[in-house]
């Protein structure tokens with residue numbers, strides 16, 4: 050199943066390198082760094098990178114997540130300054146990627162390099178029913194490693 054989402058190309062370079070699913074089974078499509086010249090990210094540094102595109106999901110049952118690419122994160126320490134980016138269904142601005150060099154060495158980010166990935170996910174908005182007590186559950190209030198203990 051797929052959904053049709055309006056997308057604006059804000060950087061003409063993307064017309065020849067349009068974001069797409071790399072394989073038929075890919076969950077994410079790679080986002081590119083729409084920068085003019087290489088940027089050196091020093092260890093510990095975070096910078097906001099434009100992706101050259103905007104989407105308008107326009108459906109409260111969906112959102113998009115920006116996630117790190119595993120290769121960049123594991124090998125080079127390039128992850129997201131906000132850990133995960135959440136794109137609201139009513140957001141119409143440029144998709145931005147907060148790039149954080151959590152590693153120990155400088156990393157050179159080149160124009161149009163694939164820096165993160167975008168995943169469309171289903172979402173439910175909740176209404177809340179305020180109660181004094183919950184119906185009993187097996188877990189109750191146990192958490193943070195509570196299971197498997199006697």
Ligand SMILES: O=c1ccn([C@H]2C[C@H](O)[C@@H](COP(=O)(O)OP(=O)(O)OP(=O)(O)O)O2)c(=O)[nH]1
Pocket residue numbers: 115131133134135136137138140143144145146147
């Ligand atoms: O990595 C990200 C995260 C967010 N956004 C955009 C889309 C999102 O819909 C909007 C707001 O994000 P969020 O709600 O996470 O940020 P906030 O700090 O709560 O800002 P706001 O007050 O605008 O909601 O910023 C991005 O482009 N990239």
Ligand SMILES: [Mg+2]
Pocket residue numbers: none
């Ligand atoms: Mg917000």
